[in-house]
Amino acid sequence: MAEIRDDALLLRRIPFSDTSLICHFLTAEHGRIALMAKGARRPKSAFRASLEPLYDLQIRWRPGRTGMGTLTDCHRGNSLLEPALSLQGLELLAIVSRLFQEGDPHGFEESKAAMALLGERGLQQGLLAAVWYLLTISGWLGDLSHCWQCGKKVEQTMRWQHANLICDACGNGLPVSAGLRKSIVGALSSGHIRLSVAGADSWRGMIRSVLAEHGIKPTDSFNPDYS
Ligand SMILES: [Zn+2]
Incomplete structure (x- = not known):
């Protein structure tokens, strides 16, 4: 053959x-x-x-x-990455490996794009941005200005509950401020936006809950005791 x-x-x-x-x-x-x-x-x-x-x-x-x-x-x-980002690159591949299963025709271009995002955004936010991107194209995340339940556009603080971003009318949960949402959108689209430590922790926690919701074992950076 x-x-x-x-x-x-x-x-x-x-x-x-x-x-x-x-x-x-x-x-x-x-x-x-x-x-x-x-x-x-x-x-x-x-x-x-x-x-x-x-x-x-x-x-x-x-x-x-x-x-x-x-x-x-x-x-x-x-x-694909500079040596300083190797460990995070391997974490990203571990998540890629769970998102694109055998026989899946997709994943190559998406993974290369996520890897490039990790490289561009660097050590502090690169992995967060890259995983968020992959979870978005997997259809597991909505956009950050609308309630994922009722679809309403929300300017104020929203809530994070069971891996969903929702408005006050739709339920309760951890607060996700308008500022944090703006920072995440900024960090995804540009290398110049830096999240605060607390903001990055919140973002990490949101990703952790999405991974858990879909039965994906968290890699080191998304473990609860990560510091
Ligand atoms: Zn709602």
Whole structure:
């Protein structure tokens, strides 16, 4: 069977037998796929140096007649993030890996855009902005000026309840001030808006509750005891 070639991001590496890896990729044209990298755990395997997350990859594989395809080549291109952002990049990939499941045709462009947002917004707000962006395109978030329940436009303080932003008439919950909402919108669209520490904590808490609501295990930065 003819080989297929595509641009890819590496999401997961799972040991298989003593010498091989099952690799999950998000690809530009083929969505999320799992491929067997035979011998990839051997010390001299060419895959060892190239099968890295957080890089642009070009991969080639032979589709399986019935089951999983076989990775035949992996070329490592540019790094997606500066080294200081690697840990947050891996957190982002862990969330991406839960949002785009196997067989999903989407995810590559979206993940690259989220990764770019992380890179541009940097250490303090980059991960918050990137995850918010992904949750928005997943359809789990509404916009920050309207009640997500009744649709009314709200200028004053709103409420955060069960991973929803609602108006006073629709219920109660943690206050989300107009200023905080404006700062979040600003941080998403520009690198010049800095949230206060308290504001960033609130934003982090909102994201944590959305992840929890959808059964996604929080990564380190979204754990409740994160400081
Ligand atoms: Zn409402």
